[in-house]
Amino acid sequence: MIPDVGELLDGLVDREIQTVTGAVNRITVVRPPNVMVATAKSPDGRPVPIAWVEEALRRLVADGEVPIEPSEIGYRSAFIGAVLKTLPGAVVEGGRPPVIRLSGPAGGRVATPYRPQDENVEVAAPAPAVAADPDSFGNGLRAHHRLQNELARLVVANGLEPLSPSPDGPHYDLAWKTDAGSITVVEVKSATEAGEVRQLRMGLGQVLDYASVLQRRGFAVRSVLHIEREPAGAERWLEITGNAGVLLTWPGAEERLGLIG
Incomplete structure (x- = not known):
């Protein structure tokens, strides 16, 4: 079942999460329709639409994998990938682009x-x-x-x-x-x-x-x-x-x- 995106993001507030390349992101606040994300380049935080995270999450659960690529999941793909990495069973596979896959009951193609x-x-x-x-x-x-x-x-x-x-x-x-x-x-x-x-x-x-x-x-x-x-x-x-x-x-x-x- 697809996790609730609001609960997922709320649980990550003020935690340091890493992108697939190792860069650190931090959610400062969840304020629908956006989530504020601080990075080394934007320490005060920049907004990312929650809908982008939700769509990538839905795709990951539905297909068992999702490419971490701006053309696939939006130009804030690095942050979205960092969020998806926190899911139980999420595995990063290197490549161009890298791919996040789910293992376990929620993973696998249907x-x-x-x-x-x-x-x-x-x-x-x-x-x-x-x-x-x-x-x-x-x-x-x-x-x-x-x-x-x-x-x-x-x-x-x-x-x-x-x-x-x-x-x-x-x-x-x-x-x-x-x-x-x-x-x-x-x-x-x-x-x-x-x-x-x-x-x-x-x-x-x-x-x-x-x-x-x-x-x-x-x-x-x-x-x-x-x-x-x-x-x-x-x-x-x-x-x-x-x-x-x-x-x-x-x-x-x-x-x-x-x-x-």
Whole structure:
């Protein structure tokens, strides 16, 4: 979860904190919308917008790392880096520019570039006694991959970057970001007439689980359940998913996501 930036800065008042190059900064007072920062060049203090610190902090928690570079986090990047260094698990990695990374539960990326799925994959059905996910074998798996790839291509066509889960993140099917602290996360489900209700119930639970993990990491999450076809009793399912804070879509209804084919 993203620490409260006000509490973080208040806790650093009158403490000497070091930038990634070793220069000493000292917060003299927190007076929103700014924090006053004294340095060797400005011993009386100069204002830095708290919003800059907050955005860099959000980016660090969301992505697991942030470059300490004016073009990335503002021209007071040295001070912002000094603040971020005080976080538990923060590690500085040298380079041009240097990067601050988080280790531990708050760190780690939650997404990687999208990995296209094999739409011709062959996985045999499990033994009859095994209650397997229909999307894990046979036609269900191939349909799942096709749906996922189709939605990823639509995301690209709308100028966004489709994402796949990283080892550190929840294992959603597809995601994309609209800014540093916001993510749309999608659970994709195949559906037959006989298995439609089971798939809707399972998918709803899965995407709520993923959203919970991402929210705890500080993201604003839009949760989506994308199913192979418009479900029978669609109005009822739209109500159920809507009450749970989940957007229900299917091929032909992608405009509900703000995506234009």
